[in-house]
Amino acid sequence: MAQPLATAAQASLAALRAEGVSKTFGVGDTLVRALSDISLTLASGTVVALLGPSGAGKSTLVKALGLVSLPERGRIWMAGELVAEDGRALADLRDLRRQHLGFVFQKPNLIPFLTARQNVQVACEIGAQSNPRQRADELLAYLEVAHRASAMPATLSGGEQQRVAIARALANRPALIFADEPTAALDKVRGRQVMELFGRIAHEQGAAVLVVTHDHRTLDVFDEQHEMEDGRLLPVAA
């Protein structure tokens, strides 16, 4: 990829800053505090691991920071702009997701009636890229799955599907990529390849990448690690 996905100006800023983020589910006796007063900064060009046991609140934090499910308390800045405060959106969240964020899921979640190329192309179209098909082909080539561009998702291997999903996440040159257990469905070798790919994307493209993972064998890939427990963030050494 000749063209960087994030600009130099974006890279000089914190891609994301969260302060005092809290979220609860249920009421009364059933109230669960999913996130408690979490503050976090994701610098551009870094790949960050988010560790923790099941139920620690990792996915809830990804949803909150990804502006999918806003936290009830706390503030979120993206590229220096305050975009959410105490459960209120201060910008068009759909536009923000389209222009600045990329998501990779535990399952690839490719749209089954679109080919690999079309899965990426649709994201490029949504992001109003000037030449969506060409952009899709470039991304598939970057992720080394160009040879499967015309294949339907059902005919792709797990690793190929996840690479296509990552290509889709990169479609609109996001400043921030959230990956929620992206290697859970992959074997050890392919899992490591995907994690290394995130490191490459962060360092080559200047994007901030937050990866939720249980896999401690790949921690050497990450620039920074955080651990969560009972809805709280416990910083660990890089």
Added chain:
Amino acid sequence: MNLALLDIRHNAGRFVATSFGVGLLFTVVLAMAGIYKGLVADATELVHAAGADLWVVQQQTRGPFADVSRLDPSVERRVAALPGVRRARGFTFLVLQRDLAGRSRRFALVGLGWPDDRGADLPLIAGRSLRQAHGELIVDASLGLAVGTKLELAREEFLVVGLTRQLLSSGGDAVIAATVADAQLITEEAPSDAIRTERFRRAERLRTTDLGRTQPALAALIVDPSWRPPVAASAPLAAVLVDLQTPIDSGRVRAALASWPDVSVYTTAEQDGLLLDGVVEKPRRQLALFALILIVTSSVLIAAVVYMMTLDKTHDLAVLKLIGARRRRIAAMVVQQAWLMGMSGYAIAVLIGSQAFSHFPRRVVLSDGALAGVGALVMVVSTLASLLGVAYALRVDAARALEG
């Protein structure tokens, strides 16, 4: 990139099967519209084929098609004598069921005013118009008779000399045209026993009167088959058709006829109105209600299928929303699928209709207007049917893409 088309291509089997079902429903809707148009065409065909400027009928009746009308034959001569009238023709009309060429057939017998009206204005497709005052018939081709066929009616032999196409009564019965005299002969046919019985009853009635008692020779005369009482009325006409010298004479002739105490007069357009309001109105409403039920059924079917297709795509819609797809793109995908289903069903309906409707017992008229109207209706129905799916698709939470 059109997501609706790509999704349909991926689920082609289900889409084709559903479109075929929708197509069958639309076929019936199209048939309802065509049958109604056919009813109107059938009802008014004969009125237009007669080619008259004015129709004179019995006063306060709506004859000769929507009502029984009996006019004294002298009316024909009286009308012909009016200034502005170029020609007056007698006309009779009656629906009969008789044996024709070995089969019991129902038909509308039309009497034409010989010699002025020989059926030259009828839509002939074979043979010729009438050349003789007696013994010739023009029949509609739907009766399956050929030119040259000899038919026995009222113990007389008639020759089929001409064939018409789609010349039917408002009830859909094929028309047979003859001279007024032949039509009356056929209409008034009675069995020999009934004629003999009537002669004896006539003689008995005469014996109970002073005339019979004082002039016994009358009894022999009255049972003579060749004798016709000079005071007996001639067989009535159903109408007198008036051809004007110029169209501007219409008002003047109508005004003159309006002053006559024994007739009513209608223009061809008014005859159309009488037929459509009186004869076709109830079938029209029935067809319209039937079509309405089918349209609602089609809408529900499309709505259910599109909704199910949308439900199946819940996760994909969540993914699209998560990556920032605009609401109008999501809605367009659902609406376009409903449109494609509706249009496919409509195309199937037109295809089936074009092959099948000609075999229907009653005329089905698929005019360009009806086709365009049903096509527009299909688009409206498809759009409305998609609303449920659109509402669901727009409610899908992007967060569902992050689940499982």
